[in-house]
Amino acid sequence: MTSPHPDLWSAPVAVAPLDATVAVPGSKSLSNRYLALAALAAGPSTLRSLLVSRDTRLMASALETLGVQVDLGGDAVQVTPAALRGDVTVDCGLAGTVMRFLPAVAALADGPVRFTGDVEALARPMGPLLQALRALDVRVDDDGEPGRLPFTVHGRGAVRGGNVDVDASGSSQFVSGLLLAAARFDQGLTVRHTGPTLPSLPHIEMTVAVLRDAGVVVDDSRPEIWHVEPGAVAGRDVQVEPDLSNAAPFLCAAMVAGGTVRVPAWPASTTQPGGLLPDILTRMGATVALDGDVLSVSGTGEVHGVDLDLRAAGELAPTIAALAALADSPTRLRGIAHLRGHETDRLAALAAEITRQGGQCEQTSDGLVVTPRALRGGTWRTYADHRMATAGALVGLRVPGVEVEDVATTAKTLPGFVDLWTGMLASADAGHVVRDGLTAGPTA
Numbered sequence: 001m002t003s004p005h006p007d008l009w010s011a012p013v014a015v016a017p018l019d020a021t022v023a024v025p026g027s028k029s030l031s032n033r034y035l036a037l038a039a040l041a042a043g044p045s046t047l048r049s050l051l052v053s054r055d056t057r058l059m060a061s062a063l064e065t066l067g068v069q070v071d072l073g074g075d076a077v078q079v080t081p082a083a084l085r086g087d088v089t090v091d092c093g094l095a096g097t098v099m100r101f102l103p104a105v106a107a108l109a110d111g112p113v114r115f116t117g118d119v120e121a122l123a124r125p126m127g128p129l130l131q132a133l134r135a136l137d138v139r140v141d142d143d144g145e146p147g148r149l150p151f152t153v154h155g156r157g158a159v160r161g162g163n164v165d166v167d168a169s170g171s172s173q174f175v176s177g178l179l180l181a182a183a184r185f186d187q188g189l190t191v192r193h194t195g196p197t198l199p200s201l202p203h204i205e206m207t208v209a210v211l212r213d214a215g216v217v218v219d220d221s222r223p224e225i226w227h228v229e230p231g232a233v234a235g236r237d238v239q240v241e242p243d244l245s246n247a248a249p250f251l252c253a254a255m256v257a258g259g260t261v262r263v264p265a266w267p268a269s270t271t272q273p274g275g276l277l278p279d280i281l282t283r284m285g286a287t288v289a290l291d292g293d294v295l296s297v298s299g300t301g302e303v304h305g306v307d308l309d310l311r312a313a314g315e316l317a318p319t320i321a322a323l324a325a326l327a328d329s330p331t332r333l334r335g336i337a338h339l340r341g342h343e344t345d346r347l348a349a350l351a352a353e354i355t356r357q358g359g360q361c362e363q364t365s366d367g368l369v370v371t372p373r374a375l376r377g378g379t380w381r382t383y384a385d386h387r388m389a390t391a392g393a394l395v396g397l398r399v400p401g402v403e404v405e406d407v408a409t410t411a412k413t414l415p416g417f418v419d420l421w422t423g424m425l426a427s428a429d430a431g432h433v434v435r436d437g438l439t440a441g442p443t444a
């Protein structure tokens with residue numbers, strides 16, 4: 001869609017019920033875990049259907065900078081581990097999975113590793129992770145404001161490990177980032193969460209599952225305590241699941257426009273928080289069915305409000321909030337105070353943009369209340385946040401005149417978003433699968 005303003009994308013309005021099958025590229029969270037772990041493994045890995053997006057390219061480049069060989073070309077990504085070298089700089093961009101997963105890896109390098117990132121990344125919380133590393137006798141220098149990017153981790157080739165406390169109420173990634181490297185610490189590691197709330201538990205369970213699949217022994221039998229035994233990480237040949245959080249706006253499109261959207265290769269079981277979508281969307285009025293490995297969501301255009309604790313799946317909040325703005329009753333989203341430290345302050349951003357369209361959306365201490373109102377269209381700002389962009393596209397399906405600012409920000413996790421979205425609107429299925437052609441290897 002063209003817009004009179006070069007930085008604005010005119011979100012297309014749905015003019016007929018949808019009938020589309022959309023192949024969503026690989027999971028960002030799984031892709032970056034597999035990459036980081038493959039770099040620490042005892043042998044090479046083959047990663048199939050890995051997501052190729054800004055966040056995974058940043059991870060791959062960072063690992064290459066540290067001396068690991070990562071071949072992103074071809075049908076499958078090959079990773080050949082090596083001794084990690086220091087005296088390098090890692091660009092984290094805006095990727096939480098890079099800025100939180102690689103500091104503990106960098107502690108195993110043979111010299112200083114400086115971490116930098118986008119200007120928006122400088123606001124994201126890092127303190128509890130850096131404190132935990134210091135408690136493990138890893139030297140970390142603040143190169144700017146304490147507890148934020150940029151900082152330098154002084155790798156010494158080895159980390160003692162042992163026990164460490166971390167307050168992960170700001171991000172589950174602090175726990176995941178410690179656990180991912182822990183098998184390579186001399187004594188392994190026991191991590192205990194000390195904060196008042198723990199967001200995104202499925203993402204921690206994902207870390208544990210990925211470690212176990214690589215032969216690492218993890219004890220997670222005690223609540224909010226994880227123990228990783230020291231030992232070798234096995235190189236692996238893995239198939240990456242599609243990104244279920246990125247599937248969310250497409251599935252929600254069927255609810256807004258009416259009709260059906262199908263996503264193939266839906267996993268039978270998953271640690272991705274998007275696994276909660278069938279239940280959430282059913283509560284909001286969708287008809288959801290799993291036929292083999294194809295998830296289909298059908299809607300009538302009628303959407304119901306919900307009262308939802310999204311603590312486990314905060315990543316879904318922008319999509320659900322946009323959907324809620326088009327509902328027939330109010331929605332309350334709870335348990336997501338930590339979204340204030342995501343790509344942007346997502347609670348403020350969602351409240352501002354829904355309000356700018358004529359809607360009503362108020363922040364609470366730990367979430368949002370969305371009260372549906374007739375929307376009028378207008379500029380939808382995105383604040384460098386990929387999920388704000390896809391949320392704007394969803395609103396635009398129903399509301400004429402929504403102009404999404406910097407839709408290119410979707411490249412963080414879904415570079416083919418605009419083509420997939422317009423392909424979904426153009427498709428009258430007949431077995432045709434809308435895909436982006438960017439993912440390494442087959443997606444379905």
Ligand SMILES: O=C(O)C1=C[C@@H](OP(=O)(O)O)[C@@H](O)[C@H](O)C1
Pocket residue numbers: 028029030096097170171172173176199200203204314315338
């Ligand atoms: O570990 C991961 O892959 C992620 C964990 C979550 O982070 P928070 O716990 O900071 O919300 C999630 O929101 C993010 O998109 C990905």
Ligand SMILES: C=C(OP(=O)(O)O)C(=O)O
Pocket residue numbers: 094095096097315342343387413
């Ligand atoms: C919070 C997110 O990303 P990150 O991995 O950068 O934290 C997200 O993708 O919604």
